[in-house]
Amino acid sequence: MVLAIEVEGETAGVLMVGEEEEADYRCVSIDLGLAAAHQGRGLGPEAIRLVIDHMIEARGHHRFTIDPAADNERAIRAYAAVGFRPVGVMRCYERAPDGTWRDGLLMDLLAEEYVAL
Numbered sequence: 803m804v805l806a807i808e809v810e811g812e813t814a815g816v817l818m819v820g821e822e823e824e825a826d827y828r829c830v831s832i833d834l835g836l837a838a839a840h841q842g843r844g845l846g847p848e849a850i851r852l853v854i855d856h857m858i859e860a861r862g863h864h865r866f867t868i869d870p871a872a873d874n875e876r877a878i879r880a881y882a883a884v885g886f887r888p889v890g891v892m893r894c895y896e897r898a899p900d901g902t903w904r905d906g907l908l909m910d911l912l913a914e915e916y917v918a919l
Contacts, residue, residue, distance in 0.1 A: 804816055815836035834868070834877075866886070886910065887915075888907055892906040
């Protein structure tokens with residue numbers, strides 16, 4: 803599922819949500835992209851919280867993952883503010899815009915640890 807993040811009628815970013823339906827591996831993966839002009843305003847954590855609230859209440863999910871670039875300190879802080887915890891580093895995980903490979907940080911959150919605002 804791909805959701806638009808809108809601010810005053812303007813698309814500020816996208817939120818991609820993957821739902822694993824296999825009963826033994828049930829979880830939700832989240833990916834977020836915000837335009838530079840909209841970063842640092844709390845929009846990302848707010849959008850993620852809305853998705854988590856819905857997926858817990860309406861779909862019964864218990865585990866969520868997100869995987870920012872390991873050097874993206876702003877994103878890591880934002881996800882930690884929602885309750886995500888680092889799990890491990892995925893080496894050479896994604897190709898950067900300059901063509902080099904960069905590491906990703908796998909973070910997860912369990913519903914029982916999540917505190918909605």
